[in-house]
Amino acid sequence: MTGTGVLAEARTPTRGLRRTSGAGRPAWSAFVVVVAVLVATPVLAVVLDGIGSVGDTAPPRGIVAMVLTTLALMVGVAAGTLLVGGGLAWLVTAYRFPLRNVLVWLLVLPLAVPAYILGFVFLSVFDVSGPVQSALRAVLGPDVWVPEVRSLPAAVLVMSLSLYPYVYLLVRAALIEQSAGTYDAARTLGAGRGRTLRRVLLPLARPSLAAGLSLVMMETLTDFATVQYFNVQTVSVGVYLVWKGTFDFHAATQLAVLVLLFAVAVLTGERALRGRARYHQQGGRGQGLQPERLRGARGWAATALCIAALAAGFLIPVLQLLVWAVGEAGKSGVLTDPRFGEYLVSTLLVASVTAVACVVLSVAVGHAVRISGGRIAASAAQLTTFGYAVPGAVVGIGVLIAFAAVDTALERAGVPGGTGILVTGSVLGILYAYVIRFLAPAYQAVDASLAKIPPTVTFAALSLGAAPRRILARVHAPLARPGVAVALMLVMIDAVKELPIVLLLRPFGFTTASVWVYELARENFWEKASLPALVIVTAAILPVVVLVRQARRAETRGRAAT
Amino acid sequence: MTPRTNGARLTADGVPAALSLEGVSKHYGRSVGVDALDLTVTAGELVTLIGPSGCGKSTTLRLAVGLERPDAGIIRVAGKVMADGRRFVEPEQRRVGLVFQDHALFPHLTVARNVEFGLDRLGRSERRTRAGEVLDLVQLSHLAHRYPHELSGGEQQRVALARALAPRPAVVLLDEPFSSLDESLRAQVRRDTVATLRETGTTGVLVTHDQTEALSVGSRVVVMRDGVIEQADTPEKVFEQPATRFVASFMGDADFLPAHVHRALLTCEIGIVSTVPGWADSDMDVDVVLRPHEVALRPDPNASAHVSAIEYHGAFVLHHVRLASGRTLRSWQPHTVRHPVGTAVAVSVTAGTTPTLLLGDRAITSPPPSSSLARPSSEPLPLR
CATH class of the missing domain: 3.40.50.300 (P-loop containing nucleotide triphosphate hydrolases)
Known part of the structure; x- marks a missing residue:
């Protein structure tokens, strides 16, 4: 899941030039359709193979337990992020307390620490050999009872701390931006502050809450690395283990279909929670909710609460990583380990190729939609972005099936071994899966820029005799530059952070920084994992900063409008 | 045709x-x-x-x-x-050239490059010459190296025109x-x-x-x-x-009154409007179009019409007049004339006016064949 891109999702998509004609310019429409088909093929393949093979093979073992575990994990993390993210959003919006103005933005930072990094730092602190249990044993004797750390509740806790900013950001935006006018109206109608909050603002924030929770649940569903630290067997883990353990295609796809069903359920749930009511706020002018000052101890308690969340989700893990990294750097041989450089290079290589591919496709698709008009191109363009909603395990297995089909075709055509992805995996497969997953944020960023070009500019270029390709080169691409920059950055960083897809698809001997972190952490080599983990966290802070800046600008603009 | x-x-x-x-x-x-x-x-x-x-x-x-x-x-x-x-x-x-309300200039190109955009089939020197020509035409040669956002709205509009004209x-x-x-x-x-x-x-x-x-x-x-x-x-x-x-x-203000043509004479609620030559044999109901500048007013205590509202427009004052039937007419009066609301006024049509006649929603310039005197007068046409 690609948080920053998806959060910016609710934009109007680019409209075509023509208002009705179906096909528009056939060649350009066809191009968009081809991209959409490429994106959709693996997912369709999973569905067809999964459903088609039901009954052929026995259902994968432990399937019921997996489903129940997945359900428990998702509900748990949703509740956890609702409590932490929703609660904090409420706190910083409705009240003023010391350091609030800084904390409002700092509270987003845990987004930069992926759960698979937060997870192993958590383990290092709380597991049997960690300082907490050691201290307990030292004080209370070696037989003291402690709850099992590698367990579902601990996984829920770690993932909630890492994912709460999604809910926090969306609910906060809903509370301040959407409802200023409505809040004022309710107050002038005689409703008190508390009643207005309960009866007007919270119901109005419901769709945002639903959106935030669905993002969180999709992230939870996609993950199959973090949960493995905690011995939690979700369906996504099942896909991974079945595939890596037995290479049983049908069992893996059947599980992948289950994962997909969970995803569909989450998205349907979001729709349902949003309800039929229209929550779009028009002309939201007005003072809106003015935060109330919390005095004395209560104020400091609020500050402490915020700092606690920030510390658990960001400060402590980053500090711990830094301590480890400094210690490791002191030892000889770590920084000179050739693998470090090699893995960094392959990480950057995969990430940049993915970013460039996504951006080129996005610009071309955005251009095609504008130039072609026509409903076909517009719908196909929508389809190209649906990969973000498909869990990594499904995309991964789907890409494998697609490549297997290509292999079969190639072998039949006389190329021995085909692409070889089934035997050794292939970087090409990773790139393909990445493009499917990350085309959405890239397209949204690029389209945001393209949408700012008035359609009349495109008409004018046409009327001046410029053919579509010249318009792409001379008008659309240059004007999309700001969006291209954002898209490149977003995709690069998402690709650097991404773990599940690489784990599933990587060829033998191919390792990225994220895989390295995971493998070292799995073996409890936490100190060694600290350096690559810090690299990932540093990279991941960038989009968070951009996101915060966007949100701040939106807020000041909102205030300036009043 | x-x-x-x-x-x-x-x-x-x-x-x-x-x-x-x-x-x-x-x-x-x-x-x-x-x-x-x-x-x-x-x-x-x-x-x-x-x-x-x-x-x-x-x-x-x-x-x-x-x-x-x-x-x-x-x-x-x-x-x-x-x-x-x-x-x-x-x-x-x-x-086909296009000029838009928002001018639609390419924001990333200078004025000269904007104008040259449609001339890419010409050689470089011809392109320069032609761009110079059209920029001269709209008197903007001195701004050729500016970017669109550095121009005023009027200048942008002229660039858009020059750009559209350049490829002839x-x-x-x-x-x-x-x-x-x-x-x-x-x-x-x-x-x-x-x-x-x-x-x-x-x-x-x-x-x-x-x-x-x-x-x-x-x-x-x-x-x-x-x-x-x-x-x-x-x-x-x-x-x-x-x-x-x-x-x-749509093209200017107009009021409509039911009217009657009888032996080339057009009459309506305000009296005889005009003669309609060529309608000598006609006897039919029509609607007459009266524009405010064609309506004359004269205070007359015995008149059945009265001023119902006035709007000051500077050079002219628009008078709304309610007739006995309840219909209203509008009349432009010079700014020196201002009949207070409630004034009883006699309404007439200024001399030399040949008003448009409507049958249904279409104008008629000559009597339709069915309008001869032999035919009994039909029901008055409904007002829109």
């Missing part, structure tokens, strides 16, 4: 029309964009296209440019078929080109634009919703409504002899 040769419409001197639409229809789902539209713009002509929003004027423009495919009919530019049942020429190959299009379509400009600037830019178009002999179609603009700019005014042309005529004819009730009320 222009003569036809080879299917293409030619003007009197044998030059094909710059733009022609023949029986062109375009529907959006159930709603009509344009319906069986016939429009011919001869080379060198400046036509204004006007109508309320949704009347089809934008659709007409989009069809002419090639942004929409017609459902039926033939579109020609300079005699060549651009769209019919089989063929469709994409906009970039049509030689067969026809330039101007889509409400002045409506984004300040009131103070608009008249000047409009005069300059029209002068440039006439100077270069450019064929132009100007889409507008501003009645004054339509009347003052075009050599011909095309009034559209609900996807069809209500009237296409010189500005004077459109204003003075509107073809339909809609044109009468």
